[in-house]
Amino acid sequence: MELTQCHNIVINTPGYIQNFGYLLGINTQNLSIAFYSQNLADIFGFNSNIINQSLNSINCFNSIAEHPLYREAITGHSDKVKNSGRITLNHQEYHIVVYTYDHFLYIELEQVILADNAEQKALKNVKNLISTKDGNQIWNTLVKDIANITGYERVMIYKFNADATGRVIAEEKNTDLESFLNVHYPESDIPKQARQLYLKNYKRIISDVESQPVPIISAIPDIDLSLSGIRAISPVHLQYLKNGRIASSFSISIIINNELWGMVTCHHSTARHIDLDGRILSEIATFIAANSYSSYKASLALSYDKQLSKSCFELKLQLLSKNNFKDSIFEHSALIHMLSETDGFAALIDGQIISIGDTPDNKLISSIAHWLQSQSHKGFYFNHSFYNEFSTELGLDKNCCGIASCFLNEAQGDLMIWFRREYKDHINWAGRPEKEIAMLNFYKEEKLTYSPRQSFAIYCEEVVNKSRPWRKKDIQRLQKIKEVVDQTAQEFLYKTERANKDLNFLNEELKRVNEELDSYSHTISHDLATPLTVMKLNMQLMAKYNTDQPTIDKIHNVLNEIDNMSEMMNNVLRLSRLKHSEYNFQSIDPADIINKVCLDSKLTYNEDVEIHIGSIYPVIGEKSLIQQVFQNVITNAVKYSSQKETPQVSIRSAVEGDWIIYEIQDNGIGIPYESKHDVFKVFNRMTNSKSFFGNGVGLSIVDNIMKKLGGSVDFESVVDSGTTFYLKFPGS
Structure with missing residues (x-):
């Protein structure tokens, strides 16, 4: 058989x-x-x-x-x-x-067996559901109301899990009965065809498991009773109830978002029939509870969506602050990890791996990435039993008991992976899941089938080698992060394409400008040389025939400035004709340069500016270039803080490997965030600097000189709080 x-x-x-x-x-x-x-x-x-x-x-x-x-x-x-x-x-x-x-x-x-006043009495209980706002309290109120309506000894709310198993989340029972609260039931207790039927027909009663069913007389085979409220019940389910010492049962579907979210399940130890009006009233109560719970969850989801959108917007701003996609993801991996609410995060881009939190080592991350690519998981991949299923094949450790992943560029193998550690759990099941094969009577026809379990005694299962399951909120959160990362990639791609279109034009323009600058440098040096020589001769004559010492000191100061200007012009002329490899780089102690620039800047803008000079380390470079760098940066610091009540500037340097880092900090007007990417553009001035004299060239010169020196310049700034510039010089 x-x-x-x-x-x-x-x-x-x-x-x-x-x-x-x-x-x-x-x-x-x-x-x-x-x-x-x-x-x-x-x-x-x-x-x-x-x-x-x-x-x-x-x-x-x-x-x-x-x-x-x-x-x-x-x-x-x-x-x-x-x-x-x-x-x-x-x-x-x-x-x-x-x-x-x-x-x-x-x-x-x-x-009809319901008394006339019973319906009105029960209706008063149902009204409690409308005023209940808390999610858990909704179900606790519902089981009490349905217990009052039906008189059943036990009323439970049975919620389906993602794997179609179920758990009792609310219960109203007689005091002498064992509680089933938080007890789990296997998927086979309500198999697929039963769940599908509960989506069509929301309520079902079994008044007496021992009653004999009544045959249907028909010339048509297989009369469909899907919508019937009096349909006979499968003998397998009747045996299931008998094994659980249940004589009558009543169930109502809980439908949320057009899905079978759960069931109201009522049990009684003796035969008990509920009048149709009572059953309909119970269905109405369940409908009200489902709507109340759906509204409650929708309110929570709306609040969560707002917060998630805000966090993702902040993430996008941070990601767009960098110059390329990979650097952006790598430098903000901690933020992505924090937002994901997972145990660990890794990104693999252009063959390089960044990981943060509790993750496997890079070798294992690479193996997992290759496995994911071989499986063609084009969208998101979620698995809270990853270690259980693939630990032997991939040599996994328990940092990846659960993973979620998505490809950023499948062709190149770029992807993001989130990890979850092992979460040990204990699940109480209503009896052991094993079943025995037995003969059951299917309406006068004997069939060989699996007999329902004989005992419903609590069986505790220890869950190991798995992570917490990926909930809808987890999936939504990671999908939002992926959306932000994709948008960032598109932004960088657009910027790159736009830059490539302008590249040829810019190259030609730069050639023209360089030629003009060479000519301009030569013209300035030539045209200024003669008047400077005349000025120097006149000042020398004045010094020779003047006996007043203070006047002589002032004349010598002027002569020193003329010499400095002549030297600067000669250097500019010489440097404009040299290629990068022809620069005469040497170790330069910038202390004198810094002190002089500080003094001159205070005299020009505000003598009350407090300038604190810390450690000064020598740098590798060309003296006139070094002078121009400090001249522009320090002068800006003094100028843009000069109108503060207590203007302050600090200058210090530190050794970091082969580099010397100079930090020049002020408490001035700061640089607006929207102007951040334009700071080093030529002839560019900030929107909040209109009250200060300037032409917007200085920082462009600094940026170009630092690149020629093999270094770099960067900054941090807060509007109305000040700016810190970082000058990175070669130290050797």
Whole structure:
């Protein structure tokens, strides 16, 4: 005999109904009787087979044919909509439910047993759900309300996990019962076909597991009872309930965002039937709770989205502050890691790896990257059981029990990987998951299938070698980060393409400017040489024939400045004709240069500026170039802090390997963030410097000289707080 798997059991066409209900099926094409339950004759008293007879031709069905719900249904305006009302048959009041499905009109009957005031009493409890705002409290309120409505001994909220297993998250029970709160149930307890059915039909009751089902009489095989409220239940599930000492059960689907989020599950140790009105009221209460919870989660999600968007915007600003994509990702890897809320982060770009936090070593990261590329995971890849599945194949350590990854450039192998450490957990299951093979009676047909477990005693499973699962919020967060990184890459690509388009034009323009500068340098040196010579001769004559010592000292100062200017002009003329390799680089102590620039700057802008000079180390360079660098940077520091109440400038240097780093700091007006990328452009002035004299050339000269010297210049600045310039000179 072939083994019937649980997930292959057909549950929507059992051919039977439960014995508390009655079923009549009408062919919508000709209004003839297509099928009916065997017990229908108990109400209407017919003796012969009525299949294919017209409903209107059978007198005992006049009350059905004349009922408003039936009249509305045959007009075709209520397809798949279950309309319910009441009907009196033989002095007995019944619930009547009418709906059309798959070319048939279904009429279901069951006796009314709910007292008139019970519904109003229960409705007061349901109103509590509307005012409940806290997410967990919503479900705690719901189980109490449904326990009051149904009188069941145990009412639980069963939430589905991502893997279709479930967990009890709220419970209302009699005090003498063992609690199932936080107990987990395997996927097979509510198999796939059952979950699909719960998306169509939101409530299902089993009044008595020992009751005998009623056969459906029909000439048509496999009558679909997917929407029926009186459908007979699979014998496998009935055995499951019996093994758990459950005599009656009632379930309601919890639908959130059109998905089966969970179930309200009610159990009773003895047979118990709930009137249809009570079941509908329980369904309404569940619907209200689901909507309240959905609104609660939407509010949390909106708040989270706002904060995440803000954080990602700040990340984008930081990433765009660098000059190229790889440097941007590498230098801000700590920020990406922090925003991801993972244990470790690694990026592989252009064959280079940066990692931060708890990650494997670079060799293992490279192996994981190659594996991901070989698997063609083009989008995101999430796995919280990565170590469990691939530790032997890839030689993993427990820093990568869980990983998430995404490619930035699959062709080049550029990608980002996030890591999670092992998270040891204990899961309480409702009984051991093992099942036994047994023969079960499927409505008078014996079938070999897996028998439900005999015991529901709590079984504790220890979970190891796995990380915390990747939740929706985790996935959303990493997708947002990836989106920001992609946008940054596009920005850099656009800048590169734009720069390439202008490159030829700029090269030609630079050639022209260089030629003009050479000519200009020669002209200035030649045109200024004669007047300077005349000035020097006149000053020398004045010194020779003047006997007043203070006047003589001033004349000598002027002569020194004339000599300095002549030397500067000669150097400029000489340097403009030299190539980089012809510079006469030597070790230069800039102390005298710095002291003189400081003195001159104070005399020019504000003698009250406090200048603190720390350690001064010699640098490698050409004296006139070094002088121009310090002249421009220190003068700017003094100038732009001169209007402060207590202007301060500090100058110090330090040795870092083969480099000498000079740090020149002021407490001046600062540089606006939006002007950051324009600081070293020629003839560029900051938006907040209009009240100061200048032509916007100085820092451009500094940038070019530092490049010629084989060094660099950078800065940090805060508006209204000051600026710090960093000059990086070769030290040897």
